[in-house]
Amino acid sequence: MDISVVIPIYGCRAALEELHRRLTDTLVAMDKEYEIILVNDNCPQNSWEVIQQLCKKDKHVVGIELSRNFGQIQAITAGLDYSKGDWVVVMDCDLQDRPEEIPNLYKKAIDDQLDAVFARRAERKDSFMKVLVSKAFYKIYSWASDGNYDPALCNFSISKRIVVDNYCKMRELHRAFVIYVKWMGFRIGTLDVHHEERYEGKSSYNFKKRMKMATSILTSQSDKLIKLTVGLGFVVSMCSALVIIGLIIHYFTTSVVTSGWSSIIATICLMSGLLMMCIGIVGTYVGNIFMQVKERPLYIVRTVLNDKENKECKTL
Template identity: 25%
Template sequence: MADKDPELSIIIPVFNEQNAIWPFLTTMQNALSELHETIEYVFVDDGSTDATVQEIRSRMDSDLQIKLLVLSRNFGKDSALAAGLMHASGRAAIPIDVDLQDSPNVIPEMVTKWHAGAKVVNAKRVDRKNDSPLKRQSARLYYRIFNAMAEYPIPPDVGDFRLIDRQVIDILNTMPEKARFNKDLFSWVGFESAEVIFDRQARQTGRTKWSFWKLWNFGLDGLFGASTVPLRLWSYLGFCLAIASFIYAVYVLIRTVLFGIDTPGYASTLIIILFFGGLNMLSVGILGEYVGRIYREVRDRPLYIIQQTYESREEK
């Protein structure tokens, strides 16, 4: 890397966060004031419709080294993060949310563990006290299901907030997946890792952009993208049902030969038809999830489109 390149890149995906930019930069400056590393801030605007871009550009006249990538529309946080990693210049990068829920005060500790040899330093939250009871329970259940099915488990209560070494960044940038689930990718690459603990705060400004439906689809992308276990489980279930059906058919045949034909029951017939019809629909749905992801990969459309790039005291 060139000598002029920064040592640490802070990657911040943003979407309609105009009121959060100034508090974020102020807090980051205070938290990182003792670090000796040169720092760049890589903002990725994910199709904001407010004045987020103008607010970030107005901060480029300060002494901070700021890079702004403006995407042509909203591609989603994981795609925006992929754009930030691709354009980060530092020897290490730290993705962080602009809402300050992830504590910048643990970044110096992350840098210390990075200097000690860790290639990935995960930031694990102490608890989820600021989440609703439903979100806490659903997150805990999701992590259990995911890690039971995934080939490479992800650490629970660890989000995108982590330090990633340049060696890891370069590998992540070669991964062409269109259905991005970065937590799984960070786990898949391996390398020596360390962990810091922090207390996640309540959101300082604005409101979350994650609706229940978005979280649901995001979770499915992660589960189906990281594992083929759902297909394998359905194969096992289909095999067991086939054996059970064969045994029942033999039973009916023997009973008919020995005792004659009973009057067929409408209720039992309807129940069997509905049961196997529901199983067929569910199996087709699972296959459809995988086929849809194959279709997305085969089209090979870009993960994101950059409309404009700005850098401190320079416009491109």
């Protein structure tokens, strides 16, 4: 198998036929042996029916149905686990990632002898809030991880089998494809691509979900927030000590006791807020550890169609 294309499916039923057509035209033109892996992440639009039809009429399509909604990155991981290609493409199902860019990603990887090439969306066709949250997250994550992460990068990529195999060995619950691949240290390149409008509807990731995902990834991949609370505690303690010393000096030089219940109450409230924030940060880390030590599977597969090498995994 030369190329596997892994696509998590959620909320894009109307785009599946067009996605399959454009992918097939592109991969046939490349003259490579290929497979298209469609991972249904329990889409509420019942996309599984369309995937079943595509599997019946095209032996190159592998359909994977998860038992429930596990999330985009878990669906991607499922597809990567089942992929067999020497090169593996990861892309979204909404056609914002153009299938016609796959040959360009492949060519750059071959010409520059790279292990992985990620698409860089120079002009994103996303909402202002989505772009803002993405930029803020990667800015904070770059600081937390002592790295340099480009917010214009996306999951749309092509990777060698060695990259995919090593990614699949890491089974952390909170994961991010781009961040993990960069962490592994392989030769990685980027390619500017055209980012299109969504084929239909809007993204299922609202602000709350994005913030939850960002917090989970940040606290599971870096300990800098914990160190920040230590530094914050030290600074507050030093400031408090200086204030106490100042009050003592003021008393002995003027013999006047400084009063001010309002300032005392305000200080207590401030300290309580800082303490609760620090406890919350520590609690988030502890919560991540609690979820990880359960060692539950990242996903559960209900059905697999057209997967000749994993017949025993077709149903639970």
